[in-house]
Amino acid sequence: MLKKLCILxxxxxxxxxxxxxxxxxxxxxxxxFAKFLDSCKQKAGDWVNEKGNVPRPGGxxxxxxxxxxxxxxxxxxxxxxxxxxxxxxxxxxxREMPRLLSRRQYNDRRKSTAPLCQRIHERMAREMDGGExxxxxxxxxxxxxxxxxxxxxTMGRKDTGKAPSYGYCAAQGTHFxxxxxHAVCGLNGVIHSFDLTRASVHDLHYLKDxxxxxxxxxxxGDNSFARNLxxxxxxxxxxxxxxxVGLYQRPGAA
Numbered sequence: 001m002l003k004k005l006c007i008l009x010x011x012x013x014x015x016x017x018x019x020x021x022x023x024x025x026x027x028x029x030x031x032x033f034a035k036f037l038d039s040c041k042q043k044a045g046d047w048v049n050e051k052g053n054v055p056r057p058g059g060x061x062x063x064x065x066x067x068x069x070x071x072x073x074x075x076x077x078x079x080x081x082x083x084x085x086x087x088x089x090x091x092x093x094x095r096e097m098p099r100l101l102s103r104r105q106y107n108d109r110r111k112s113t114a115p116l117c118q119r120i121h122e123r124m125a126r127e128m129d130g131g132e133x134x135x136x137x138x139x140x141x142x143x144x145x146x147x148x149x150x151x152x153x154t155m156g157r158k159d160t161g162k163a164p165s166y167g168y169c170a171a172q173g174t175h176f177x178x179x180x181x182h183a184v185c186g187l188n189g190v191i192h193s194f195d196l197t198r199a200s201v202h203d204l205h206y207l208k209d210x211x212x213x214x215x216x217x218x219x220x221g222d223n224s225f226a227r228n229l230x231x232x233x234x235x236x237x238x239x240x241x242x243x244x245v246g247l248y249q250r251p252g253a254a
Contacts, residue, residue, distance in 0.1 A: 030093040032077055037070035043123045047116060054116055061109070063101040068109045069117045083107065125190050132186045133217045137210075139203045141169045142196070143178040150177035167199025170223070182206040184214065 041052065044066060049055055052064030071086075080086045087103050094100065101109065110117075144164050145153050156163025164178045180201060183194040193210050207221075 027078075029074060029078065029089050030096045033070055033074040033097075036073045036077070037067060039124070040066045040070050040073075040120055043120045043127075044116070047119065054113070061101075062099040063105075063109075065109070065113045065116060068101075068106065068113050069120060071106070072110055072117065128188045129186060129190045129192075132188065134220070135184050135186055135192065135214060135217060136220045137182075137184045137203075137207065138222060139180045139182045139206070141167060141172075141176045141178065141199065142181050143176040145177060147175060147177055153177065163198070165198040165200040184210055184219070 044052075047054065048064075048066060051060060052066035053060065054065050075081075075086050080089065083103055083106070087106075090097065090100060144155060150166070153164065166175060166177055167180060168175050176199060178199050180197050180199050180203075181194065182197065182203065184192050186192060193213065195206055195209070197206065203221075207219075
C-alpha cells in the first residue's frame with residue numbers, strides 16, 4: 001500500500017510539473033513569438049527574401065520584417081494592446097532577443113509591414129477555411145461606459161445615427177450602453193463576416209443582412225433567433241460543439 005501511495009505521489013508531482021510548464025509556455029512571450037515567426041516564414045513564401053525582409057533598396061535591418069510581423073501577432077495573441085506594456089514585457093527577454101529594435105522603430109516598421117501582415121493573415125485564413133458549410137452566428141455587447149455615466153456620454157451627439165444606445169445582454173443578464181458586435185464564424189475559427197451596430201439593434205437584423213452570403217449552409221445560433229417564428233428554425237437543446245442552443249437552417253441545407 002505504501003509503495004502504491006509513493007507511486008501515485010510521484011505521478012501527481014509529474015502532472016503538476018507538466019501543467020506548470022504548459023502555463024509557462026502559454027505566457028512566455030518569446031516562445032509565442034518564435035511559434036508565430038515559424039508560421040510567418042512558412043506562409044510568406046516568395047514575398048520576402050532569405051533574410052525575411054520585403055525586397056527594397058537601402059540597408060538591411062537587423063530585426064527582419066517577418067520578426068516585426070511575428071512580434072505584433074504574438075502581442076495580439078496575448079491581448080497586449082499597448083506598446084508600453086509590450087516593451088516592458090520584452091525587457092525580460094533581452095538575452096533571447098539581442099537584436100530587438102526600439103519602441104519608435106517598432107512603431108514605424110509595423111506601419112510599413114502592415115501590407116505584408118495583411119497578406120499573411122489572408123493566407124492563414126484561406127488555409128484554415130476548408131469550404132465549411134456550418135457556421136456560428138452570435139453577438140456580444142461592447143459597452144462604452146458604465147450605465148451611471150450613460151446620460152453624460154458625448155459620443156455621437158453630432159451624428160445620432162452612429163451614437164451608442166441602451167441594450168440588454170441576456171447571457172450576462174445586464175443592461176449596457178454602447179454597441180453590439182455581430183459576427184459569423186466558421187467551426188475552424190475563421191471569421192467570415194462581422195458588423196458593429198447600436199446596442200438597441202436586434203440580432204435578427206444582422207442575420208437578414210448576411211443571409212444572402214450564407215446560402216445552402218447551416219447557421220448555429222442562440223435563443224434570440226429561435227424566438228422569431230418567421231425563420232425556419234428547429235430547436236435542438238444544448239449543442240455539444242458550441243454553447244449555442246438553437247439551429248437556424250437555411251433552405252436547401254442538408
